[in-house]
Amino acid sequence: MKIGVITDVHNNAVALNAILQKFQAENCGGIICCGDMLGIGPYPEETISILSDIPDLMACVRGNHEKYLIEGMPEEVPNDENMSLNEMEHHKWEHNLLSENSKKFIAGLKYEELLIINKKRIYVSHYPIDKNSNYIKSPKNPALDDLHKMFEYADADVILYGHNHKKSVLRGDKYYINCGSLGCPAKDKNTARAGILSIDINDDISFEEITIEYDVTKVLDDINKLNYPDNEIIKTIFYGIKEMIQ
Secondary structure: OEEEEEOOOOOOHHHHHHHHHHHHHOOOOEEEEOOOOOOOOOOHHHHHHHHHOOOOEEEEEOOHHHHHHHHOOOOOOOOOOOOOHHHHHHHHHHHHHOOHHHHHHHHOOEOEEEEEEOOEEEEEEOOOEOOOOOEOOOOOOOOHHHHHHHOOOOOOOEEEOOOOOOOEEEEOOOEEEEOOOOOOOHHHOOEEEEEEEEEOOOOOEEEEEEEEEOOHHHHHHHHHHHOOOOHHHHHHHHOOHHHHHO
């Protein structure tokens, strides 16, 4: 069985559609999303609508950006989230664009999911959590030993996660897979990232990294047209706009 894996879509419906077309071409039988569908990009309602309508969505978990909608966000600076006033305004902007159906879908997301496919246990979360469902602080580029400690509570053969936007596929006694941000290309300019997890009839596991080029110019044009809060920093950090100009 082939399973499409995505994380950190971040309101980028254009990149999401490109990846979903690839999954369909590869005959994926299911899709898993590791959170952070919201935030950053220009298409909050479109993105959630697309994801919530996927018929074979096997698991979709809450990320910190969904947490801001469901549980609230900081109101003062400084704060534990290191969130600026402009970031707060950005989240208010996107939250106001969400339909009631999209808000209901997001409110129903859990912090973690455990799937059993054939005889393999697949653990899905946005990032490691403690017993109070708070995200655990950990190294920016966790090595295999770090990941083992971070997810020591997860009894699974495969750990799927996201959050730091960096692609990482490591294997010890477990598979630890972060396929990288789908919706935030940064210095990769116009690249959407994802992956395909395969479990064959012998229960052997393999993982294929997926990168797709898409029309990031349309996304940037729409960001400019909407001119929403914090968009200049967003274009620089998350869309590598300086590199694209050069």
